[in-house]
Amino acid sequence: MNQEFNEKQRIGSWIYMLLGADFFVVSAILYNEYNKTQIPLNQLLWSIGSIIIINSLIAFFIYKSVLYTKVNTSGVHYRFPPFCNQWKTIELHQITEYSIENHASMNHSYSVGKWNWFSKKDSVNTIGTDKAIRIVYHAKKPLFIATDKATEFYNTLHKLKNTEEIDYV
Numbered sequence: 001m002n003q004e005f006n007e008k009q010r011i012g013s014w015i016y017m018l019l020g021a022d023f024f025v026v027s028a029i030l031y032n033e034y035n036k037t038q039i040p041l042n043q044l045l046w047s048i049g050s051i052i053i054i055n056s057l058i059a060f061f062i063y064k065s066v067l068y069t070k071v072n073t074s075g076v077h078y079r080f081p082p083f084c085n086q087w088k089t090i091e092l093h094q095i096t097e098y099s100i101e102n103h104a105s106m107n108h109s110y111s112v113g114k115w116n117w118f119s120k121k122d123s124v125n126t127i128g129t130d131k132a133i134r135i136v137y138h139a140k141k142p143l144f145i146a147t148d149k150a151t152e153f154y155n156t157l158h159k160l161k162n163t164e165e166i167d168y169v
Contacts (some may be wrong), residue, residue, distance in 0.1 A: 009147065098133060
């Protein structure tokens with residue numbers, strides 16, 4: 001079994017199709033208004049240009065949102081740009097409990113801790129997977145890290161935790 005786990009997780013391509021559909025629907029509505037009320041062509045072009053710019057910025061933001069996860073002998077490391085650009089580390093000895101959990105509800109979909117005004121602890125999840133590793137450590141709230149390879153993540157963490165406990169004895 002490998003002593004290290006690495007994963008790079010992106011949001012699925014379906015979101016880009018949704019943005020494209022949004023662009024075409026809004027453009028069709030604007031064009032229909034242009035034909036019905038004879039709004040100036042400049043206004044129509046500015047509106048469509050604004051929609052293109054906003055959708056492009058959203059698509060770029062989504063493209064840059066990648067969840068990086070590593071598990072190795074020094075602990076569990078994660079980062080989720082643009083929300084969390086620096087690697088965060090939970091050392092193995094800080095982890096008291098961990099498990100694989102399903103999170104099919106929308107409460108655990110695209111969220112990043114510290115961006116939620118009601119929560120001060122991290123919670124890193126993305127859309128596109130229904131599995132997450134729940135890690136309990138010294139924080140009051142557990143950390144959920146979404147993963148497409150939940151079993152591999154869990155097995156690597158379990159093996160490293162057991163090796164660490166043997167080393168401490």
